[in-house]
Structures are given as C-alpha cells and as structure tokens.
Amino acid sequence: MSDDPLLLAERRHLHESLACLEQMREAAMRIADYGVDALASESLGRLRADRLDQLSVDGSAPPFFGRTDRDPDSQHPAGEVFHIGRRHIRDSSGDPMVIDWRAPIARPFYRASTADRQGVRLRRRFGFADGRLTSFEDEHLDAGEELGLASDLLRDEIERPRVGPMRDIVATIQPDQDELVRADLDTSLCIQGAPGTGKTAVGLHRAAYLLYSYPERLRRSGVLVVGPNSAFLRYIAQVLPALGENGIQQSTVDQLVSSLPAAAADPVLVAILKGDARMAELLRRAVFSFIAKPTEDLVPIVGTRRYRIPVERLRRYVDDARRSMAAGELRWDSARERLRQLLAQDVRRQREDAGGAPSDAETAKVARSPQVREFLDAVWPALDPRAVLVRLYTEPEFARRCAGDRLSAEELDLLSWTRQPGSAGQAVPQPARPGAKQARATRYARFSPADLVLLDELAGLITGVDGFVHVVVDEAQDLSPMQCRAVARRCPLGSLTVLGDQAQTTTPWAAGSWPLALAHLGHPGAQIRPLTIGYRVPAEVLEVANRLLPHIAADVPPASSVRTGEQALSYTADLTGAVRRCLAAEGSIAVIVPDARVPGVLSELAAAGITAAGLESEAAGRVTVVPATAAKGLEFDSVVLLEPAEIVAAEPSRLAGLRRLYVCWTRAVSRLAVVHTEPLPAELAGQPRVM
Incomplete structure (x- = not known):
C-alpha cells in the first residue's frame, strides 16, 4: 500500500500541514509589542503565550486523523474535502489545511451514516505509526458502505496500548458520545456511564468543545474540572492541553474547599452526619443567630x-x-x-x-x-467561619438552638467536641459571641475533611466564593450532599457536566441517587443520559462485573462491550507470574491490591526482579501498584487484581466492599488477571476455580 497514489497524496498533505502549523507558530512568536503601555504589553504577552500553547506541537499526535468528502453543490462542483484534526491549520492564503474537530463542519465525521449522510459521501480514517502515515480506510457512505466499529483502524486506535496519562479520544468519538460532547453551554448533563464507556473522556472533550464554541463567555469566568483524587487529576491532566486548551482549573473537592489543612479524621458516623444536607440549615441558622435586634437609638x-x-x-x-x-x-x-x-x-x-x-x-x-x-x-458582627463552627461544636446549647428539630439529641452528641474528647476536633472553651478571644481559640482547632466542607458552606454564607461558567464533576456519585453544595456554589448561574456511575459508589455519605445529587448540585433539571456501550473494557471482563450489579445497584443497566480479547480474563494463584505475563504484552500495568498489602507487594515484586512503583511515586515505569481505594477513574492496559475477597472484606459493609470490587474489576483495557488463594466472593458465582 506504500506506493498507493492516494496514500502518497495524503502524506504530502500531512507534510504540508505540519509546515503550515510551524509557520503559524512562527507568526505567533512575531506578534509585536509596540510599547503602548504596561497593561497593553501584559495583555499582548498573555495573548501570544496562549496562542503558542494552542499551536504547540505534540510529536506523537499527527495533525489530522480523518477526512470527509462532501457532496458536490453549486459552489463546489467537485465537492469539498476537509481533513479533521485536533486544531485548525491554515496555509499562507488563509485556506484550511486541517479543520478543528470541534468546528460545526467537522460534526458529520462523527455523526454521518448511510441512513443520514449529512452531506458526506466518503469518510476516511488514517493509520499512523511513529508519526508516519501508514494506511487509510474508506467508507463510501453514498454507496451504502459503513464500517462503524468494524473499522480496523478505529478498533486499533481504541485498543492502542498506553503508558502514562490518559489520552484524548478525538479520533474515536462515537455518535452517542459526540451528541453529549456537543451539547450547548446552557445545558446541564448528568452522564451515567458504565465502566469503559468513556464518560470521563466525554466530560473533558465537552469542556474543550465549550471553550472553543463559547470563548468569550468561558475564558472570562473559566471552566472547573473536579476529580475524586490527586492521582486521577494527574491521570487526566494532559487531555485538555493536547486539545489546545490550557488554563482550565482542576481540583479535588478537598482542594476546592481547603482554607486550611485537614488535621483530623472523623469516625464514619460523624462524617456521614457532617455530609448530610441538614447541616446546611444548621449552619444558616447559626449565622443568622448573630443578628441582634436594636434596642436603642444610634447617635453618631x-x-x-x-x-x-x-x-x-x-x-x-x-x-x-x-x-x-x-x-x-x-x-x-x-x-x-x-x-x-x-x-x-x-x-x-x-x-x-x-x-x-x-x-x-x-x-x-x-x-x-x-x-x-x-x-x-x-x-451584625464580623464573623469568622472557623469561629462559628467551633462554637457549634463546643457549645451544645447553641448547637441545639440552631438545629431545632432537624437533628436528634444523639446526632448533636456526635457533633459535640466537648462530649466527644479526642474525636475529630479539639478546642478550648469558647466565649458566647465571636471576638478576639474566639478567633485566637480557633488556632487550637483540628478540622477534618468534612469540617472543611462545612467551613466552605459558612464561607459561602459570609463572604462568598469564586464562580465558574461551567463545571465538570467526575465520580460525582461519591459526593455527599454537602460536597455537592460546595460544587454548586462554584456554579450558581452556569451549567454542569456531571459524570459517574451509581454502581461505583464507594463512600457511605453519598447522596444515593442522581436526582438527589443533582438537586444538591443546584441543577435538578439536568438531563440524565446513560452510556452503556463499553469501548475500553473487554466483554469478558464486563460480563463478570455485571454479575455484581443486582447486589450493588439494581437500577443501573448492565454494560455491553464492543470488544473481546484473547486471554482477556484469567485466574491464577501466582502473583509474579501474572505480572510477568502482562509484561510480555504492550502497555501499562496496574497491580491492584488491598490497601494494607501495598508495601508487601512492592517488596515481593522487587525480590522477583520486577521493577514497580507506588501510585504516588515520581518514578516512571510500566508497573504501578495501586491501592484498591485509589483505583477509581484510572485505567490500564493490563490489570493484576489481588485477592478480591480481601478487597471486599476491607470495607465497612458488604455493599461497600462489592462496589469497591466492581471498580477494581473494571480498570483493565485489554486483560485482567485475577490472583487469589481465597475463594472469590459468592456474588461472582460461576467463575472457574483457581488453577
């Protein structure tokens, strides 16, 4: 095929596109500063830096991945040809060499079919190896040819091994995903996505699409991406820059509300109570209680x-x-x-x-x-959120008045520091009203992560917080009602993209359903859209994972997968043997283990001569040992899952344990090796015995 004249022509277009992209970069670098004033110079410098970021060249990403040939019309008798890529590239005359995937004219590349061609007569996909264009694949829609997921190039791209952070999916977006990505800015979406359906990628690509389509509204007030943990944020960190979008704020909920470090840990029952939506009314009443009725004239x-x-x-x-x-x-x-x-x-x-x-x-x-x-x-005294919260925790009578009949006496006891010495917080006794003494006393307070969310609620009442026009919330099924309210405060007038899977809920304080979570997020009318077609997790792995659904989320529809894999699922008692077999294949490898076993597994692998690193380690390598509680949202080409029964038993309840197992079981893109000597959980009935 290397001598195919069509392939040679596409290679010429590739080289010309790269040359034009370099010319666009050089032109951006030559943007002149005429020294009008300091403000203009600073603005121009930001403009130049942003433009260079948008035009930055990723050597591993070709300038285009697809092409559409349009039907002839009166203005274009031969029909127009558009190459689709990650960013717009034009030649010296201003004519497009590559169309940005987010442009309206690029939409038919993802949506056109033989039933609805949308003006496309031919769709072409390209194959690359080491930056070199090696092949192409055509669908003649006008002749009734439509490959869909039978496309070899499409499947190769979906299954391409990965090492390192998450990649963009612009070359493989499917019609059901594209419909969600291109939803308009004023639409709030809740995407209930089964494992491997690409819900995280859809959310990130929607953020990139909105920034492209509504630049004036979004670049002023920004886009916020909220993830479950720092490891997840590192994993997704390169997706938006690869699409030419920088400056989007990424944060965990804890980072979002952390006015000071969390220095304490709550018992589970206390954390559940502090995450309850009733706490919002208690805090509101606490703040309003400081308003006093004037009793005499004022004489300035x-x-x-x-x-x-x-x-x-x-x-x-x-x-x-x-x-x-x-x-x-x-x-x-x-x-x-x-x-x-x-x-x-x-x-x-x-x-x-x-x-x-x-x-x-x-x-x-x-x-x-x-x-x-x-x-x-x-x-109307000046208030410090910390002083107000400390007073609630240290003055039982004040807390009782603020709670009214919303909290029981037993629940108020859970909150009280004076009745629970040595629990989440410690503080010296407080005066009756905020003042200098109380402000000093808060220095002795030790707040938990749940306390920081309550402090954020108080800050929202007292001073307000910065807002965004659009917020993407991933793994939202795990948020407590009060955490949802913290996110809602950042988006009072904008829209949300809420991502998650109720079957993967693993926190005891979670809202429990999408309607409840959306109400607390301030967007009860958001559309709930399911994604059930898996593109990343092999069918053999999903089929077993689906057996857990009746036990963990009966209302969640089971997922199906478009992919099967050779030896996609296996069982063994040999940990190091399973890791070595994964090393023989390409791509990233995760060894997901019960949290307490992480040090021991690292030592065992090192003793066997296998180089591995912990999830938080700076050392780069193919093998990462991942604690079960940190696996959510991540995916790897190969996963070795150690002792499922132990992962289940480590959680406070059977339901929580099975949900944790469901998360860990579905992290593999190509193959899952289950290592166990203990019997598998009965809910996975029908699996072969260990060999």
Whole structure:
C-alpha cells in the first residue's frame, strides 16, 4: 500500500500541514509589542503565550486523523474535502489545511451514516505509526458502505496500548458520545456511564468543545474540572492541553474547599452526619443567630453635632438586610457593609435636611465612626467561619438552638467536641459571641475533611466564593450532599457536566441517587443520559462485573462491550507470574491490591526482579501498584487484581466492599488477571476455580 497514489497524496498533505502549523507558530512568536503601555504589553504577552500553547506541537499526535468528502453543490462542483484534526491549520492564503474537530463542519465525521449522510459521501480514517502515515480506510457512505466499529483502524486506535496519562479520544468519538460532547453551554448533563464507556473522556472533550464554541463567555469566568483524587487529576491532566486548551482549573473537592489543612479524621458516623444536607440549615441558622435586634437609638457624632437615628428605623434597616441575605441577594459581609452605608446615608440626609451639604468624604467618615462601628459589632458582627463552627461544636446549647428539630439529641452528641474528647476536633472553651478571644481559640482547632466542607458552606454564607461558567464533576456519585453544595456554589448561574456511575459508589455519605445529587448540585433539571456501550473494557471482563450489579445497584443497566480479547480474563494463584505475563504484552500495568498489602507487594515484586512503583511515586515505569481505594477513574492496559475477597472484606459493609470490587474489576483495557488463594466472593458465582 506504500506506493498507493492516494496514500502518497495524503502524506504530502500531512507534510504540508505540519509546515503550515510551524509557520503559524512562527507568526505567533512575531506578534509585536509596540510599547503602548504596561497593561497593553501584559495583555499582548498573555495573548501570544496562549496562542503558542494552542499551536504547540505534540510529536506523537499527527495533525489530522480523518477526512470527509462532501457532496458536490453549486459552489463546489467537485465537492469539498476537509481533513479533521485536533486544531485548525491554515496555509499562507488563509485556506484550511486541517479543520478543528470541534468546528460545526467537522460534526458529520462523527455523526454521518448511510441512513443520514449529512452531506458526506466518503469518510476516511488514517493509520499512523511513529508519526508516519501508514494506511487509510474508506467508507463510501453514498454507496451504502459503513464500517462503524468494524473499522480496523478505529478498533486499533481504541485498543492502542498506553503508558502514562490518559489520552484524548478525538479520533474515536462515537455518535452517542459526540451528541453529549456537543451539547450547548446552557445545558446541564448528568452522564451515567458504565465502566469503559468513556464518560470521563466525554466530560473533558465537552469542556474543550465549550471553550472553543463559547470563548468569550468561558475564558472570562473559566471552566472547573473536579476529580475524586490527586492521582486521577494527574491521570487526566494532559487531555485538555493536547486539545489546545490550557488554563482550565482542576481540583479535588478537598482542594476546592481547603482554607486550611485537614488535621483530623472523623469516625464514619460523624462524617456521614457532617455530609448530610441538614447541616446546611444548621449552619444558616447559626449565622443568622448573630443578628441582634436594636434596642436603642444610634447617635453618631459629626464634629460637634449629634444626629439621632431612631431605634424603629434601625430595626427596619436590620430587617431589610436580613431579608436580602435570606433571599440570597447578599452575603453576610456585604449585608454588613450595606447596613454601614445605610446608617451613613441616614446621617447625610439629616444634615441635608438641615441645610448642610456633606461631602462624600464626610459621609464615609460617618460610616467609619466609633458609634457606627460599635452598633454594627453589636447587631451584625464580623464573623469568622472557623469561629462559628467551633462554637457549634463546643457549645451544645447553641448547637441545639440552631438545629431545632432537624437533628436528634444523639446526632448533636456526635457533633459535640466537648462530649466527644479526642474525636475529630479539639478546642478550648469558647466565649458566647465571636471576638478576639474566639478567633485566637480557633488556632487550637483540628478540622477534618468534612469540617472543611462545612467551613466552605459558612464561607459561602459570609463572604462568598469564586464562580465558574461551567463545571465538570467526575465520580460525582461519591459526593455527599454537602460536597455537592460546595460544587454548586462554584456554579450558581452556569451549567454542569456531571459524570459517574451509581454502581461505583464507594463512600457511605453519598447522596444515593442522581436526582438527589443533582438537586444538591443546584441543577435538578439536568438531563440524565446513560452510556452503556463499553469501548475500553473487554466483554469478558464486563460480563463478570455485571454479575455484581443486582447486589450493588439494581437500577443501573448492565454494560455491553464492543470488544473481546484473547486471554482477556484469567485466574491464577501466582502473583509474579501474572505480572510477568502482562509484561510480555504492550502497555501499562496496574497491580491492584488491598490497601494494607501495598508495601508487601512492592517488596515481593522487587525480590522477583520486577521493577514497580507506588501510585504516588515520581518514578516512571510500566508497573504501578495501586491501592484498591485509589483505583477509581484510572485505567490500564493490563490489570493484576489481588485477592478480591480481601478487597471486599476491607470495607465497612458488604455493599461497600462489592462496589469497591466492581471498580477494581473494571480498570483493565485489554486483560485482567485475577490472583487469589481465597475463594472469590459468592456474588461472582460461576467463575472457574483457581488453577
């Protein structure tokens, strides 16, 4: 095929495209700074840097991966030809050499079929090896030819071994995935995706698509990607830069809310309670409890004159501020500042009514006067979220008043530090109201991860938090209601892409269903869209994993896979033998083990002469030992799974253990070797005995 004139022509187009891309980079580097002013120079520098990032060349990624030939029309009698790639490339005349995969004209590459050609008569896919174009595969849609997943090149790309972080999937996006990727910005989606269906990739590619399609709205306020842990964020970190998108913020929920380090751990029952949505009302009542009713007139002094603000008017000002805050129009601090300005303006009007002409500076001085400051401290004091939370934990009577009938006495006991010495937090006794002593006392407090989420809720009430136009939340099924609220605060007016699988829920504080989670995320009307066709996990592996579904998530539909694999699933008692067999194949390898066994397995592999590293290690290599609790969201070409029964037993309940096993069982892209000497869990009935 190397002498095929069509292949030679495509290679010429490849080389010309690379040359044009280099010319575009050189042109971007020549963007001149004429020194108009410092602000213009800084803006121009950012523009140049962003443009160079977008045009950065990834040597492992060819400039295009597909092509569409369009039907002839009056303007193009021969029909137009478009090469589809990761970024737009134009020649010196401005004509396109490669079309960005996100452009509307590229959509038919993913969606066209013989039943709905969308103007495409031919679709061509390309095969590459070491950056060299080696083959192509055509579908003549106008002649009824449609390969779909029977395409050898498509399957080769899906199954291509990987070492290192997650890759983009722009060359293999399927129609059901593309429909979700190209949903408009104002649409919130919840994607219930079975293992291997590409839900994470869909979410990331949707972020890239939205940034391309709505640049003005998104680049100002940004896109946030929330993942389950730091290992997962490292795994996906290169997907968006590979698509030419930089500057997207990526964070775990813990990182998102961490105003200070978590230095304590909650018992499970306490963590569940702190993640309960009822805590939001308790915190809201705690904040509002610091509003006091004015009891006497306020008399600010201006020069030698005294101006009286009657107590009735003061009460009206305070009530108006309370209502504005209750309606969500103001935060505590901004309401306090508005109240300050209302008092200063009241004095200004009195002075004007008396014939005076007070200046803005004089009015501002009244707002800062001792009388106004003392009034505010008495009726609307400045609050520190940490001080408020510590008071709830250390003053049982205050906590009881704030809880009302929402929490039982037993639940309040779980929260109380004074009744639970040595638990999550320790603090010295607190004064009745926030102040200097209480602020100092919070230095002794030790907060847990669940506490940090509560502090974020308080910060949202008191000061507010930064927001984004779009947020992608992966593994969202594990979030507590209060964690969901923390995400919702970052996206009060924007849209969400929520990704997850209820069958993979492994936290005891999870919301429990998508409708509940979406309500807490602030988007109860989000569309819930299932993905059930697996493209990454072999059918043999999924078939066994699906046996767990009736026990862990009866409402979740089982997944099917378009792929089968030779020796995709095997069982053995020999750990090092299983790893060596995986090393004989290409790609990345994970040894997923019960958490407590990580050090021992690393030592065992080292003694056998097999180089392996832990998940958090900086050392790069093919073999990674992964604790079972950190496997979620990751995938590897080969997985060696050690002692499934022990993984199940390590969790606090049978349900949680089986869900953990479901996660670990479905991390393999090509092959899964199950290593066990203990019997497999009964829920996997029908599997062969160990050989």
